[in-house]
Amino acid sequence: MADSTEVPIRESETPTISITVDFYGGLDTLFGKGQHKLAIPAADKSGSPSTIGFLVTHLCETKMNDPRTDLFVLDGHIRPGILVLINEADWELEGEEAYEIQSGDNVVFVSTLHGG
Amino acid sequence: MQQDIAQQPEAKSVPVLVNNGQDGPNNGTSGVGGSRRLTEEEFDRYSRQMIVPGVGKDGQLRLINSRILIIGAGGLGCPAAQYVAGAGVGTIGIVDGDVVEVSNLHRQVGHVASRIGMKKVDSLITHLRGLNTLPTYVPYGFHIGPQNAAEIISQYDLVMDCTDNPATRYLISDICVLLCKPLVSAASVQKSGQLIVLNCPPTPQGRVDGKYAPCYRCCFKKPPPPSSMLSCGEAGIVGPVVGMMGVAQAGEAIKILVSALHIPSRDFSIPLERNLAQPTLLIYTYELENAVGPYSFRALKMAGRKKNCFACGENSTLTLEGIQSGTPNYEQFCSLPSPTFTLPPDERITASAYHEARSRGEIPNHLLLDTREKEHFSFGSIDGAVNIPFGRLLAKAAAIKREGGAASELLPGEVLGVTEDTPVFVVCRRGLDSQEAVEKLKELGVNNGGKRRIVDIVGGMKAWKDDVDPTFPWV
Numbered sequence: 001m002a003d004s005t006e007v008p009i010r011e012s013e014t015p016t017i018s019i020t021v022d023f024y025g026g027l028d029t030l031f032g033k034g035q036h037k038l039a040i041p042a043a044d045k046s047g048s049p050s051t052i053g054f055l056v057t058h059l060c061e062t063k064m065n066d067p068r069t070d071l072f073v074l075d076g077h078i079r080p081g082i083l084v085l086i087n088e089a090d091w092e093l094e095g096e097e098a099y100e101i102q103s104g105d106n107v108v109f110v111s112t113l114h115g116g
Numbered sequence: 117m118q119q120d121i122a123q124q125p126e127a128k129s130v131p132v133l134v135n136n137g138q139d140g141p142n143n144g145t146s147g148v149g150g151s152r153r154l155t156e157e158e159f160d161r162y163s164r165q166m167i168v169p170g171v172g173k174d175g176q177l178r179l180i181n182s183r184i185l186i187i188g189a190g191g192l193g194c195p196a197a198q199y200v201a202g203a204g205v206g207t208i209g210i211v212d213g214d215v216v217e218v219s220n221l222h223r224q225v226g227h228v229a230s231r232i233g234m235k236k237v238d239s240l241i242t243h244l245r246g247l248n249t250l251p252t253y254v255p256y257g258f259h260i261g262p263q264n265a266a267e268i269i270s271q272y273d274l275v276m277d278c279t280d281n282p283a284t285r286y287l288i289s290d291i292c293v294l295l296c297k298p299l300v301s302a303a304s305v306q307k308s309g310q311l312i313v314l315n316c317p318p319t320p321q322g323r324v325d326g327k328y329a330p331c332y333r334c335c336f337k338k339p340p341p342p343s344s345m346l347s348c349g350e351a352g353i354v355g356p357v358v359g360m361m362g363v364a365q366a367g368e369a370i371k372i373l374v375s376a377l378h379i380p381s382r383d384f385s386i387p388l389e390r391n392l393a394q395p396t397l398l399i400y401t402y403e404l405e406n407a408v409g410p411y412s413f414r415a416l417k418m419a420g421r422k423k424n425c426f427a428c429g430e431n432s433t434l435t436l437e438g439i440q441s442g443t444p445n446y447e448q449f450c451s452l453p454s455p456t457f458t459l460p461p462d463e464r465i466t467a468s469a470y471h472e473a474r475s476r477g478e479i480p481n482h483l484l485l486d487t488r489e490k491e492h493f494s495f496g497s498i499d500g501a502v503n504i505p506f507g508r509l510l511a512k513a514a515a516i517k518r519e520g521g522a523a524s525e526l527l528p529g530e531v532l533g534v535t536e537d538t539p540v541f542v543v544c545r546r547g548l549d550s551q552e553a554v555e556k557l558k559e560l561g562v563n564n565g566g567k568r569r570i571v572d573i574v575g576g577m578k579a580w581k582d583d584v585d586p587t588f589p590w591v
C-alpha cells in the first residue's frame with residue numbers, strides 16, 4: 001500500500017510519535033497517494049499532548065500539496081463531509097478532535113462522495 | 117407512473133419456509149412467500165446461481181418474491197439493475213427523471229445510442245426486459261423528493277441508492293429508517309467509489325437498547341459544503357469505477373434478500389447481533405497514474421446506530437408527515453453558503469465583449485491565462501491562451517507568499533512581448549476560479565500598483581461556447 005513513504009527526519013530534540021495517516025475520496029489528491037508514515041511532535045506548542053485537532057493543523061501546514069485548505073479544514077475544524085477513523089473506529093467514539101494521539105495510531109480521513 | 121402499483125404481486129417479504137424433500141403438486145405462482153415448485157424456465161434460467169451454497173431453491177424463491185427499488189438509472193443504477201434483474205428479483209422499481217444523453221453511454225450500461233433522448237427509466241427497462249422478462253418492472257419517470265418518497269419506497273422490500281446528490285441521499289435514508297427498509301448505498305466520482313449497507317436488518321426508529329445497524333446519518337452526520345463537492349459532470353468519472361460500485365451494490369442486495377435480512381425484527385428478545393453484520397464502508401481507489409496496481413480496496417469498520425442520531429436515534433423527531441410538509445429542509449441542509457466572488461465591473465469583461473475587442477484590435481498585446489485543468493485545456497482553447505491550472509496557480513502564489521520571490525513568476529515566462537503593463541485576462545471553465553485568480557494576482561502585486569489591468573472573463577469558457585463559438589469543445 002505504502003508508495004509514498006516519508007522518512008521522518010527532525011532536527012530538533014522534540015520527542016515525536018510515529019503514526020500512519022491515510023486519505024481517501026479525493027483527499028488523496030491534496031496530500032499525495034498511499035499511506036503516509038509520519039513522525040509528529042508528541043506535544044503541541046503549549047506542551048499539551050498532541051491531539052487529532054493538532055494533527056489536522058499540522059497536516060495543513062506541513063503535508064498539503066494544494067493550498068486549498070478549505071477542502072480539508074473550515075474555521076479551524078475538519079470540514080463537514082469528512083469521516084475520521086482512528087484505528088478503524090469512528091472518531092466520535094474516541095472524543096473527536098480532543099483524542100490524544102498514541103504512538104502507532106492509524107488515522108484515516110475519508111471525504112464522502114455523492115456522485116453516481 | 118405507467119403501472120398501477122396495486123397490481124404488483126402481493127408477495128410480501130416473508131421468508132420462504134424451509135422445505136426439505138420434494139415439492140408438492142402446487143406449481144406456478146404460489147401465494148405469499150410460500151414454497152412452490154420452480155417453473156421450468158425459472159429452473160433453467162437461475163440454475164447456475166441456485167446451486168451456489170447459500171442460495172438454493174429457497175433463496176431463489178425469496179428473490180422471486182422480493183421487490184427492490186433502484187433510485188437513479190445512471191452509472192450505479194444501470195449495472196445494479198442488470199444483475200438484480202438477471203438474478204430474478206420479482207419486482208424491480210426504477211426511479212429517475214432524466215433522459216439518456218450521449219455523455220452517459222461510457223458508463224451507463226443499460227442505455228444505448230439508439231435510445232438517446234428517451235427517459236432513462238424506459239431505456240433501462242427495455243434493456244432489462246431483453247435480459248429477463250420474468251420480473252415485473254415498474255418505471256417512475258420523475259425525480260424522487262420529499263413529497264413522493266415515502267409512497268414509492270413503502271411498496272418495496274429493499275432500496276438501492278444510486279443517486280448523485282446529498283439532499284436526495286439524506287432523504288432516502290430518512291424514509292428508509294421510518295419505513296424500516298434496508299438501504300444499499302453507493303457513490304462514485306472521478307476515480308473513487310464507496311459502498312455501504314445501512315439499516316440492515318431494519319430496526320424501528322428510536323430503538324437504542326442494543327447493537328443495531330446505522331443509518332446514513334449515523335455514518336455521515338453532515339453533508340460537505342457544496343464548494344468542496346465534486347459531481348461527475350464537473351470532475352469526470354471513470355466508467356469501470358462507478359460500474360464496480362453498482363455491481364457490488366447488486367451483490368449486497370441479493371445477499372440481503374437471499375438471507376432474508378430485510379425483514380424487520382419483531383421479536384427483540386432475540387439478540388439481533390447474530391444477524392448484524394459489521395457495518396463496513398468499502399472504498400475503492402483507482403489509480404490512473406500508476407500503470408499497474410497497487411489495487412486499492414479498503415473496508416473500513418463503521419460504528420452501529422448512534423444514540424443521538426437525528427434520524428434513527430432515541431430522541432428523533434423525524435416523521436413521515438414532517439418530511440412531506442418540508443421538515444427537515446433537505447435542500448437547505450445540503451447547501452450551506454459557499455464563498456462567492458464578485459469583482460467590480462471594471463475588472464470583468466463578458467466573453468463576447470472580449471471577443472469583439474480582440475477582433476477590432478483593441479487589445480493587441482495582452483496575456484490570456486486559462487486556469488482550467490490540463491485535461492480540459494487539451495480539448496481546445498482560445499488562440500494564444502496559456503494554461504496554468506488553478507491549483508498550480510494557487511500553489512505557486514502560496515509559495516511566493518511563504519518564501520518570497522517575484523510575483524511576476526506567477527505569469528508564464530516564455531511569452532514574448534510581455535511587459536509590466538501588459539494586461540492580463542483570466543478565463544476558467546465556468547467563471548468562478550478566474551475571479552479568485554484575479555484576486556490572487558492583484559494581492560501579490562502582479563497589477564504593478566494599477567499599471568497593469570487584470571480582467572476576469574465572465575462565465576468562463578462556457579460563456580465563450582454559448583456566446584462566441586458554439587463549436588467549441590467545452591467539457
Ligand SMILES: [Zn+2]
Pocket residue numbers: 330331332333334335421422425426427428429
Ligand atoms: Zn442514524
